[in-house]
Amino acid sequence: MDTTRPATARDAAEFGLKPDEWQRIVASLDRVPNLTELGIFSVMWSEHCSYKSSKKHLMGLPTSGPRVIHGPGENAGVVDIGNGDAVVFKIESHNHPSFIEPYQGAATGVGGIMRDVFTMGARPIANLNALRFGDPSHPRTKSLMAGVVAGIGGYGNSFGVPTVGGETQFHRAYNGNILVNAMCVGIARTDRIFTAAASGIGSTVMYLGAKTGRDGIHGATMASAEFTEDADAKRPTVQVGDPFTEKLLLEACLELMATGAIIAIQDMGAAGLTSSSVEMAGKGGLGISLDLSSVPTREAGMTGYEIMLSESQERMLVILKPGREAEAQAIFGKWELDCVAIGTITDTGRIVLHHGGVTVCDLPLEPLIHQAPLYDRPWVPTPPRAVLEAGVQPEPLLASLTKLLSSPDGASKRWIWEQYDHLIGGNTIRRPGGDAAVVRLDDGPKGLAITTDCNPHYCLADPVLGGMQAVAECYRNLSAVGAEPLALTDNLNFGNPERPEIMGQIVGCLQGIGQAALVLGTPIVSGNVSLYNETSGQAILPTPVVGAVGLLPDVAVAGTSALSAPGLTLMLVGKTSGWLGASAYARTILGTEDGAPPPVDPQVELRHGTFVRSLVRDQLIAAAHDLAEGGLLVALAEMCLAGGMGASIALPDGPAHAIAFGEDQGRYLIATAAPDAVIARCNGVPLVRLGTSGGDALTVTGHGSTSVAALRAAHDGWLPAFMDAG
Amino acid sequence: MRAAIVVFPGTNRERDAARALARAGATPVMVWHKDTDLPPADLIVLPGGFAFGDYLRTGAIAAHSPVMREVVAAAGRGVLVLGMCNGFQILCEAGLLPGVLMRNTSLKFVCRSVTLEVAATDTPFTRRYTVGQTLDVPVAHGEGNWQGDDATVAALEAGNRIIFRYADARTVNGSLGEIAGSCSVNRRVLGLMPHPENAVDPLTGSTDGAALFQAAVEAA
Amino acid sequence: MKAVVIVRLKHGVLDPQGQATGNALRGLGFQGVGEVRQGKRIEIELSGTDKDAARAEVDRMCRTLLANPVVETWSIEIEG
Amino acid sequence: MKAVVIVRLKHGVLDPQGQATGNALRGLGFQGVGEVRQGKRIEIELSGTDKDAARAEVDRMCRTLLANPVVETWSIEIEG
């Protein structure tokens, strides 16, 4: 097919561009683009690259702070953690590819996010993953989950980064559209951070890494009849990852970075060579000229169009200082990777592509980068819900506890994280299964606490509050291990933004995230937007996953959720009113997803979090755990399970089931050998003495007792039984 | 004591190994697989990872790389050789230890702490343990399912060459006889699937692996 | 009866496994080794005697479990 | 020329992968599925034209790298 022929309005529609967008392209060029040029426009103006539906609302997020070195706009956020070290992190979705080919989709998601992090000069030290699957009874759930988990493990384990945390939930709204969000955290030196902005007219553009194949050339064109002359040559929609090559690419890039030969570097992620070259030249306010005939390809006969739009994995584009090409080639040669000059930086403000002696593209960069349409899409606020009354307790308290602990969302995710190498590196101080994961920096004693959180049920019921809660829960998870929350990354997973009620969810969640992040002093430094998560008109639950990183000055005093000594006093931090709306208890025991979710007050979160953090750091408490889904009793059970120790408590006054399982925010459970010292410090933070640790059962005064062993069987049993059942 | 850590493309636990060795008082040096001249060393370590992508068969491509000829020669001279995880797989493929490591019977990668029983202490690596002692050490592998024919197992047993066995209630990977590690006839080549190098630091959990490195350092 | 299923990566799909094997063979000094691609061969014992029915059934197995039609193709032989 | 190598587990060697595949097929409701065994199929592009020489060479490849003679057997076909 001739990819240099003039494009038509019909081609534009097939590439997913709206009629007015096509008009806009023609107007900005003052001519009709050819097919290759149109392809470049279509990916640069895609939701993924241009953020055209979300940008207006993303602008409202707090993104700066005294520690922020690079906020959104780079490959990953960069935050100063002292002594010349910086933490580099980002979260990204690979939802659609994972639904089509769960193993490779998830694997390449992990590969992509790690490249984002090491492109900036950081060595990845931890991965996390936030997963949402359909209802367990849906026929595809099991195989999708098996494939996704194997893929995440397959890539991260081989590459050699510990996967230390994440979250996993199930709901029928994800039946046709699972969510696979991967987060990577790396460490760099503050004086050796690399960005994408080109400089130096005449500098060489080098192509690094794996060869280019026909992987994942964008979806819209797949359907195009012109591409299917030969049935066997059907373009694979799904990229295949090779962690082995990526590991070599990491080592080679870090080695090249250390030489000082690099001006700018950018990984080829979504939209491959197109977005990397356009962004590098565009950010530098320069131009770029490439000879596509020099690009290493895996197959013969690839067109310029295919080379530009390929999403083959494990590739990088780098701009070198003059005369340093041989040095780069020697390093990449040692690692047996391609390193080829494919073009130069120019002063034209244009991207010019040659292929086989023919100019296949000559476009101004300005409209590609700055004239993508920005939509102020109509939106309607989500109507508020009524408060859910507690009503009468339908069954014994401890029966409900067992059900919650063995419910799909409440059950242990051990089956998942045991498939992830969470120990490689020898720096995993808090393993998966508790609150935030804690990973030590190589030379210690510093460490990072990392978590991801989102409660989509809250977001559905009340987007603003749901957005706030996601940030607040991250804040609590970090505080519970004694870490100072530093900054956030977010992955905004929503349905079709062209529907006003969905757009309302986006606007609301972003408002909530922004408000809470501002109060809690945790700017958003990177993120990713994934829209159109729908199948046959059924949207996913609004799922703005928040990832957070906190700093521990000394990992030796990291907090733990494990209750492992008898005789400790158990205390509840925060107010309990027994709020059941949109709770796990309401879903699992009362059989309703209705009701308003619990209010979130970021000021309260700040005060309570600061209090708990100081207790952990001063070693006044032996264990701490934040209260989230399932409320007080579930949190206590998790502490008992983590430490293999029983406890006896009396519930505060109120309807027992609402007090035990209500999800009032801003709360923690702490265990201490020095209750008086804790009380002396509380300075107005509500503190309630609940009971003591000890024995091998969990006892609630007036409600009986259940052995820790029985709780463990319930908690650990569900997921393996589910996966193993035929 | 000089320890040479052999690094293949795809090796990824070399730094964990180096740290464990340094804690035990050794001076570790990394040796790139293309450097066929091994530096003089008292101990050669093949660390964990997925050398050459673990493609084709785990350990297979690495076992046939040039540096392995040097390792085999050094082992022949009595130099201590320790293979952990991928290192064990490579030693088996290279024929320095018997048997093969196949996919875990669960078909899943498994990373968790296991209970490891020390079955023999008359090796330079296990002298600081007692027979029957149990260790808390993590595993992290997808292909640790040790298999060998009856004659191989009989020979290992007769020579008291099974050094570690899994002693967990649930099987870790399906290994025949719960074999987790074995040694050569001269007892100076040890391979094991678990990661003692990730059990040397109280902050990360167990320190039960430290004695293995200490013993090796003393012996070398 | 026995079905032998060959599952191969589609043309154009990256085969890191095959690539590594090819490199290793060349590294070992084997001459003239070009592209190497790796696939699976699955043998399935089947009860029943109707070969055409068996072939249709095995094709369904491939579609649902043994292969991923997005990246793989397969062929089936029914023996004995 | 192209060599097609089939590498199979020796009879009697446990095949966890084949077993799991068999269980999964039965779990999906496929009837009459007996033992399932999984092997590898490796395609190697070769320069040269002498089929017998190629076969001998590929046999050496199998012996040194492509198969583990402790647990695997192999067969070779030379095409085109």
Ligand SMILES: Nc1ncnc2c1ncn2[C@@H]1O[C@H](COP(=O)(O)OP(=O)(O)O)[C@@H](O)[C@H]1O
């Ligand atoms: N997909 C996953 N990958 C790794 N760890 C996971 C995953 N899902 C859940 N976990 C771990 O299980 C534990 C419980 O998760 P979650 O219920 O979200 O806890 P919390 O409510 O405290 O945030 C956490 O330690 C988390 O890291």
Ligand SMILES: [Mg+2]
């Ligand atoms: Mg969580």
